[in-house]
Amino acid sequence: MDRLLNVMTGLSALLILLVLASVRRARIRVEYSVTWLIGAAALLVLSRARGLLNAIAGWLGVPYPPLALLLIVGCVFVLIFYRFSVIISRLKDDNIALAQRVAILEYHIQSLKDQAAGC
Amino acid sequence: MPDVAANLLILIPAFNEEGAVGGVVEAVKSAVPGAPVLVVDDCSWDATVKVARDAGAEVLALPHHLGLGGCVQAGYKLAFELGYEFVIRVDGDGQHDARDIPKVFDALRSSGCEMVIGSRYVNGTSGGTSLVRAAGIRFFRMVLRPILGKPVRDPTSGFVGVNRSALAVFSRSFPLEYPEIEALVVLQRRRFRFVEVPCRMLPRRSGRSTITPMKSIYYIVHVLLGVFVNVLKYERRIPKESRRS
Numbered sequence: 001m002d003r004l005l006n007v008m009t010g011l012s013a014l015l016i017l018l019v020l021a022s023v024r025r026a027r028i029r030v031e032y033s034v035t036w037l038i039g040a041a042a043l044l045v046l047s048r049a050r051g052l053l054n055a056i057a058g059w060l061g062v063p064y065p066p067l068a069l070l071l072i073v074g075c076v077f078v079l080i081f082y083r084f085s086v087i088i089s090r091l092k093d094d095n096i097a098l099a100q101r102v103a104i105l106e107y108h109i110q111s112l113k114d115q116a117a118g119c
Numbered sequence: 120m121p122d123v124a125a126n127l128l129i130l131i132p133a134f135n136e137e138g139a140v141g142g143v144v145e146a147v148k149s150a151v152p153g154a155p156v157l158v159v160d161d162c163s164w165d166a167t168v169k170v171a172r173d174a175g176a177e178v179l180a181l182p183h184h185l186g187l188g189g190c191v192q193a194g195y196k197l198a199f200e201l202g203y204e205f206v207i208r209v210d211g212d213g214q215h216d217a218r219d220i221p222k223v224f225d226a227l228r229s230s231g232c233e234m235v236i237g238s239r240y241v242n243g244t245s246g247g248t249s250l251v252r253a254a255g256i257r258f259f260r261m262v263l264r265p266i267l268g269k270p271v272r273d274p275t276s277g278f279v280g281v282n283r284s285a286l287a288v289f290s291r292s293f294p295l296e297y298p299e300i301e302a303l304v305v306l307q308r309r310r311f312r313f314v315e316v317p318c319r320m321l322p323r324r325s326g327r328s329t330i331t332p333m334k335s336i337y338y339i340v341h342v343l344l345g346v347f348v349n350v351l352k353y354e355r356r357i358p359k360e361s362r363r364s
Contacts, residue, residue, distance in 0.1 A: 096185055100193040103181045107197060
């Protein structure tokens with residue numbers, strides 16, 4: 001049990017460091033790092049706070065507290081993936097609208113050039 | 120020959136159709152002389168743009184590949200901005216017979232419907248489609264019948280004419296992948312009407328269809344989901360009173 005929780009602590013700490021390093025190198029924007037940092041910090045706290053984890057496991061009806069932690073990890077990642085799906089969808093819509101606008105503006109510019117050349 | 124004045128635009132979405140698009144543009148120009156032809160190039164890597172321009176079409180060149188829906192919507196947006204009253208879409212692979220455009224245009228002006236579909240099946244013919252595609256079309260007919268409140272014979276047809284009201288809707292909201300079937304639902308949710316007119320289908324002028332069996336399954340799932348999302352999305356916007364009337 002302790003080994004599993006220690007592994008979770010290590011992985012959470014690693015995730016926090018990785019996200020912070022990525023933010024520092026501007027590979028992840030700050031607003032998108034918040035979700036990861038909150039998720040990783042929550043896992044870090046839960047893997048160290050045995051009393052809290054036992055209480056949550058009891059409430060969930062899970063006999064083995066580390067299993068409850070794995071369940072929480074799964075839920076956190078599902079929420080994070082959902083959030084990023086929403087963001088990606090919005091970005092794709094914006095990207096399509098921008099590409100269409102660029103094409104239409106280029107068309108208008110070309111038309112104006114053609115008109116000017118024809119004068 | 121209908122009067123095509125300046126209010127009809129022929130829209131041809133094309134992606135890597137250098138072998139066909141020139142012939143399609145020429146056929147369109149011959150079928151509806153005077154009507155401007157706009158080829159929307161979905162960032163082809165072949166000579167589609169040059170061939171289309173050489174054939175006498177205007178070209179709207181997208182900066183990167185958007186897929187059929189994004190490509191067609193770009194054309195609709197431009198047509199709406201330029202003030203066209205009617206737009207008829209013809210595929211760039213040459214499968215639609217340009218000689219049927221006047222028929223679609225006449226129906227668009229005289230029927231009062233917001234959309235006219237050039238249909239392979241109105242007269243009960245199969246239109247030379249494959250068995251798989253015919254089965255898919257049959258399936259979507261069954262799905263769409265209760266949603267649209269009337270039968271549609273050829274829901275996957277890309278030979279479509281729209282008036283300015285539909286153009287206004289499509290320039291704001293248009294399905295981005297496999298748009299034909301979802302577009303029908305989008306219009307129906309706004310209480311717009313459509314009519315089908317019989318049209319001929321020709322063999323592709325060049326290239327071949329990219330639809331594989333796996334893509335067919337993806338297509339069916341994707342379109343079904345899109346249809347039901349559109350049903351859910353717009354149902355709440357129609358007041359109950361007008362739904363009953």
